[in-house]
Structures are given as structure tokens and as C-alpha cells.
Amino acid sequence: MVKQVWLNLPVKNIEKSKAFFTEIGFSFNEKHDSASHTCMLVGENNFVIMLFEETQFASCIQNKITDTTVSSEMLISIDAQSREEVDEFANIVQEAGGNVFAKPAENEGWMYGCGFADLDGHRWNVLYMDLSKLPK
Template structure:
């Protein structure tokens, strides 16, 4: 039944959002990019994140768009290959104008990560997980 799942995000300016995500290392399908939308690929499985101008997104949801300065509807989590990759991504986010709301650091003794907001306030979590240090039950 389901072939693929993708995430749709509202943005004020799809091309400006594309610039931000390109600067931090994400790739895009150029043939699926318009002035009002951009098709971003995440990870080895090429998970699709569609960036839609708010007016276009509003037509899809027929509901109010969440004010990301006041609340979060979800946390998008991605994995990193190393602690150093987490650190590099945090630096790229800052340089591209994003907000690192949780600096890179240890979490629960077996994870290392950081949290950041993109230009629109969508929250992302980047984690390197060392499963050999994960507590056993």
C-alpha cells in the first residue's frame, strides 16, 4: 500500500530555506524545485522533506500553521556517523543563520548530539549513538 513517506514543512521562502539546508549539507532534487517548493533528500534512504511556501502548505492542511516561536509540533531526528559530524553540523547551522538551541554534548552516556532550529523555527535533533555503551536491561 504505502511506497514512501515524506515530511512536508511550511516555510516563508522556499528558495531561502533551500539555501540554508544546502549550506548545512542536505541535497535537493532540482527537477522538483519551484519558487514555492523544494524537494530535500535526507540520509542514505533519501527520505523526502518537502519545503512548501506557507500559502501552498496552508492549502494542503486547511488548518492553522503552528507558530514555531511559541510551540513545536514535532522534533525531526537524524543520525550522525560520529561525534565530530555532530560538531561540524552545529557549526554549519550557526554559520547558515540557524539556531543551535542545545549545544553538542553527551546524553545518557551513550548518545552525543545537538538540537537546532532552521530559519523557520522547525526543531531538529542530530545524534551520534554508540550502541555498545547503551544500558542493557
């Protein structure tokens, strides 16, 4: 039976990626670090995202790595507790060297969010959902 799920992402440079994600507020379980991978923890429940150096990642998937300059395989979504937190996160990402490709904005009258790409072009969504405004 499944007990846990985690996400694996390819990165060009482990140390640069680790510095970026640390700057935007994520933490790491360094006891699982090696030269070719690191264990990132996201959110209150410490969702695990493993960052793998591209060569090792490619050997695991036995397939080509998506070219994030022209396509995306997924959108990784994280929650925010307020509109202000979305705005603050967008600023932090930009200051850390990420690309905010979708500026903070309201969507469908009850969601407020932004989209950013990390140093390797993986796309993320930061979203505040005001459930009191959710259409019935």
C-alpha cells in the same frame, strides 16, 4: 500499501530555505521545484522533505500553521556517525544562520547530540548513538 513516506514543512521563503539547507549539506531534486515548493533529499536513502511556501502549505492542511516561536509540532532527528560529526554539524548550522538551541552534549551515557532550529523555527536533532554503551 504504503511504498514511501515523506515530510512536508512550511517555509516563509523557498530560496532562503533552500540556500540554508544546501549550506548544511542537504541536496535537492530540482525537477520537482516550483515557485511554491522544493524537494529536499536527506541522508543515504534520500528521505524526501518537501518545503512548501506557507500559503500553499496552509491550503493543503486546511488548518493553522504552528507558530514555531512558541511551540513545536515535531522534532526531526538525523543521525551522525561520531561525536565529532555532531560538533561539526552544529558549527555548520550556526554559520549557515540556524539557531543551535541545544549545544552538543552527552545524554544518558550513550548518546551525544545537539538541537537546532532552521530558518523557519522547525526543530532538528543531530544524534550520535554509541550502541556499545547502551545500558542492558
